Amino acid sequence: MPNAAPRTHRLRRVDARSSVERITAAGRNVLGAGEGSLEQIAAEAGVGIATLYRHFPNREAIVRAVLDDILETDLLPLINDATASRHPRQTLLDIATRLLDLITEERGLVTFAANFADVAVDALQRLSESLRPLLEHAQEQGEIRTDLTADDIPHFLVMGIAGLALPGTAPSMRARFMALLFDSLNPAGASPLPPARTETEDDDLRAAISSVVRD
Structure with a gap:
């Protein structure tokens, strides 16, 4: 007993x-x-x-769980396999494009929760450390600006998700604008980045992205 x-x-x-x-x-x-x-x-x-x-x-908790499952089962293995890539910038672009594809395949995911951007940033932040070796490798190769940090990547990706992962966005459109977005990471001709965002500014960015997703 x-x-x-x-x-x-x-x-x-x-x-x-x-x-x-x-x-x-x-x-x-x-x-x-x-x-x-x-x-x-x-x-x-x-x-x-x-x-x-x-x-x-609530709905946000469901979206968080689904996103975590997508990242862990479908995206993290790609990141782990890509650390020694000979073309790290292209590999980062491939990973970002794959993330957009995965989220777009879950057709109702982006619109299911009102604050999808908040949930996405939180979920992607847990990938920052996994992405750091690939980012640093790309920087050592001179393929990505050196003032970008691994902590910037989740916010960078969510900007792409907010505009390009909405239902009905054609794959060709996603590929076109992801290439354009990644051009901003090139070291050549890049202006120095301002200091990292404060917590208040970070909240403002999330609010702005959330309003775009809701619209």
């Missing part, structure tokens, strides 16, 4: 983990098909709406 409580606790943890995984997978399925609702996601996951709310209290 003394072991009953710990065993019950372990079973509850396993059940909770399974529910989170099912809801996250359901979120990808539902949002991949277009606009959806929390009720649709709960039904797809085979859980009650109360169970969904227990783990994901």
Whole structure:
């Protein structure tokens, strides 16, 4: 009998983990098909709406989980394999383009939460350290300006996502403007970057990007 409580606790943890995984997978399925609702996601996951709310209290939490799943399963392996690339700038562009493709494939993801930009920046910030070796390699090769930091990359990528990952954006348009956006990273003729943003300025940037996404 003394072991009953710990065993019950372990079973509850396993059940909770399974529910989170099912809801996250359901979120990808539902949002991949277009606009959806929390009720649709709960039904797809085979859980009650109360169970969904227990783990994901709002739409932003679902978007965060789906983004984390996209980054971990689909993007992080590309980053890890690219550290020793002979053409690091092009590899960074390929990774950014792949990220846009992945988010665009989840057709309802960008519009599901009102503050998608905030969630995207937070999710991408967890990739900063993974991207640092590739960025530094590109800088050593003279392919990317040296005053760019790994912490700048999430914000840089979200600018592209805000304008180019909206439903209906053609792949050719994404490729064209991603190439243009990455030209701003070239060292030749680059103006020195101003100091890093303050926290207030960072909030202003997120608000501006969020308004573009909502519109």
